[in-house]
Amino acid sequence: MRSGLAVVSISGLVMLTSTAVGGLATSRPNLPPLSGTTSIAPHLPLARSAMEYLDASPDPFHAVQTSIERLEAAGFTSLSETSTVDTGKIVPGGKYYFTRNKSTLVAFAVGDRYQPGNGFKIIGGHTDSPNLRVKPRSLRTAAGCVQVGVECYGGGLWHTWFDRDLGVSGRVLVRSRDDARKVTQRLVRMDRALLRVSNLAIHLQSAKEREAFKVNKEDDLSPILAMEAEKSLNGGENKTKDGWTEYQEPALLEVLAHELNVRVEDIADFELSLFDVQKASLGGVFSEFIHSSRLDNLASCFLAVQALVDHVEAGSTAKDSDISMIVLYDHEEVGSNSAVGAASPIMAEAVQRIAAALGNQESTETYAACIRNSFCCSVDQAHALHPNYASKHEKNHQPKMNQGMVIKRNANQRYATNAVTGFLMREISRRAGLPPIQEFIVRQDCGCGSTIGPLISTATGIRTIDMGCPQLSMH
Missing domain, CATH: 2.30.250.10 (Aminopeptidase i, Domain 2)
Known part of the structure; x- marks a missing residue:
C-alpha cells in the first residue's frame, strides 16, 4: 500500500540502474527541467518510466505482464516451460523469457562469447506487495x-x-x-x-x-x-x-x-x-522524490527489467561471455514458500536448463563451474533514515536517500551478504563512479526482516548479496 506516501529518491533509482548495467544508457527524450531542479532534470525520463511501470502493475500478474511488454519491445522471445528440449532454441546472442503462474518472471540474455561453464549475472526481485x-x-x-x-x-x-x-x-x-x-x-x-x-x-x-x-x-x-x-x-x-x-x-x-x-x-x-487508484507522482519542492504505492518491491522490478533492456540495447552482449538474467518472484511478502517463490527451485532449474541447452548436456562438473562463476544481486527496498524516527536506526548504519545504494547485513543470516559479496558490490560501484555504498543492519533490540537473498543462496549455491534503494514508508 501507499503507507502514507511511500517515498524513494530519483537519484537512488539512477544509481541502482547504473550499477546493474555499468552506466545508464537511455534513448528517451529529455524533459524540460523544472525550476530549481537542474540536478534532477537529466533523470526525469527514467523516473517517469518508473512511475508508468508502477501505475501499470497493481498486482503480481500485471507486474509480470508489464515487464513482458518492455522485454518484447526490446526483442526478447518467449520460451515454454513445458518444452523438454531447448538445444538449438537458446543460442549465444539470444534474448528470452518465461513465466510461472503468470506471477513470476525469468528473463535472460546470452552473451555472444558464452562458453559452457561460464557464469550468470543475476538480479532477483519480487513482484508482490502487501x-x-x-x-x-x-x-x-x-x-x-x-x-x-x-x-x-x-x-x-x-x-x-x-x-x-x-x-x-x-x-x-x-x-x-x-x-x-x-x-x-x-x-x-x-x-x-x-x-x-x-x-x-x-x-x-x-x-x-x-x-x-x-x-x-x-x-x-x-x-x-x-x-x-x-x-x-x-x-x-x-x-x-x-x-x-x-x-x-x-x-x-x-x-x-x-x-x-x-x-x-x-x-x-x-x-x-x-x-x-492514486497514480505515482513526483514530490518535493525540487521533484526529487517518487511518491507511489508498491515501491517495495516494484521499484526493484522496474530497475531489473530496465537494466537488462539497457544492457541488450547498448550492444553489450556482443562482447559478453556470461549470461545476464533477472528473476522476479512472487510471494516474498508471505515467506516465499510456494511454487513461485524464492524458496522454490525456479532459479536453480532455470540456470540448469539454460546451461544444458548451451552446453549440449554438458557434465555436472560444468554445471557446478557455472554456479561457482555466478553472482546474484537480491534487490529489495531498504529502510532510509526517517527524520521523525531517527532513533529507530542503529547509530552507525543510517542509510539516507540520495546518498548511495544500501547493502544489507545480518550476522544471523537474515540477509545473504558476506565480506566477499559486499566487497564485490562496493568495487563495482567504485568503478562505475557512483557514491559510496551505504550499509544497513537492524538495531539489536529490534527484530530483523528478511528477503529472497538467503533463500536464493541456499537453493542454488550462488554467491548472493542483499541490497536495495532506500525509501520511507515501506509497506
Whole structure:
C-alpha cells in the first residue's frame, strides 16, 4: 500500500540502474527541467518510466505482464516451460523469457562469447506487495451496505488503507462460450474508485480508542462496494447458482464481466487484489522524490527489467561471455514458500536448463563451474533514515536517500551478504563512479526482516548479496 506516501529518491533509482548495467544508457527524450531542479532534470525520463511501470502493475500478474511488454519491445522471445528440449532454441546472442503462474518472471540474455561453464549475472526481485485480497467467498453485507470480503496479504501498515479510493485488479478464469471445458486466464484492472474502507468518525470513538487506534483485520477492513437498495434497483442478484458463484457478491461479478466483455456465468474463479487508484507522482519542492504505492518491491522490478533492456540495447552482449538474467518472484511478502517463490527451485532449474541447452548436456562438473562463476544481486527496498524516527536506526548504519545504494547485513543470516559479496558490490560501484555504498543492519533490540537473498543462496549455491534503494514508508 501507499503507507502514507511511500517515498524513494530519483537519484537512488539512477544509481541502482547504473550499477546493474555499468552506466545508464537511455534513448528517451529529455524533459524540460523544472525550476530549481537542474540536478534532477537529466533523470526525469527514467523516473517517469518508473512511475508508468508502477501505475501499470497493481498486482503480481500485471507486474509480470508489464515487464513482458518492455522485454518484447526490446526483442526478447518467449520460451515454454513445458518444452523438454531447448538445444538449438537458446543460442549465444539470444534474448528470452518465461513465466510461472503468470506471477513470476525469468528473463535472460546470452552473451555472444558464452562458453559452457561460464557464469550468470543475476538480479532477483519480487513482484508482490502487501495488500488486501478478495476472499474466496466474497459475499458480505452489513447495515444496508454491500461489502466485499477481503483478507490481508503480507505485513501491511493497514491503517493506511482507510479512506482511500480502491480499484480492483488481478486474474480471472473465464470459461469459453463454445466449450465450457476450456478455461482461459484473463487479466483485469479497474482503475476507478470501486471500493472504500471508511474510518469511524472521531465522535463515535472513545478517548482511549482515539489514542491507540488498532485495526481489527477481520472486522474493520471490509470495503464498501454499494448500497443494498441501489443494488436492488439495478437488479443485482446471482442469476447463476453453482457451487462457486452463489457465494460471490453479484455486483462484483457484474462489473468484472462488463470489464472483460463476458457473461457472469462465464466467470469460473478469480484472484483479485485491491489497490489505491492514486497514480505515482513526483514530490518535493525540487521533484526529487517518487511518491507511489508498491515501491517495495516494484521499484526493484522496474530497475531489473530496465537494466537488462539497457544492457541488450547498448550492444553489450556482443562482447559478453556470461549470461545476464533477472528473476522476479512472487510471494516474498508471505515467506516465499510456494511454487513461485524464492524458496522454490525456479532459479536453480532455470540456470540448469539454460546451461544444458548451451552446453549440449554438458557434465555436472560444468554445471557446478557455472554456479561457482555466478553472482546474484537480491534487490529489495531498504529502510532510509526517517527524520521523525531517527532513533529507530542503529547509530552507525543510517542509510539516507540520495546518498548511495544500501547493502544489507545480518550476522544471523537474515540477509545473504558476506565480506566477499559486499566487497564485490562496493568495487563495482567504485568503478562505475557512483557514491559510496551505504550499509544497513537492524538495531539489536529490534527484530530483523528478511528477503529472497538467503533463500536464493541456499537453493542454488550462488554467491548472493542483499541490497536495495532506500525509501520511507515501506509497506
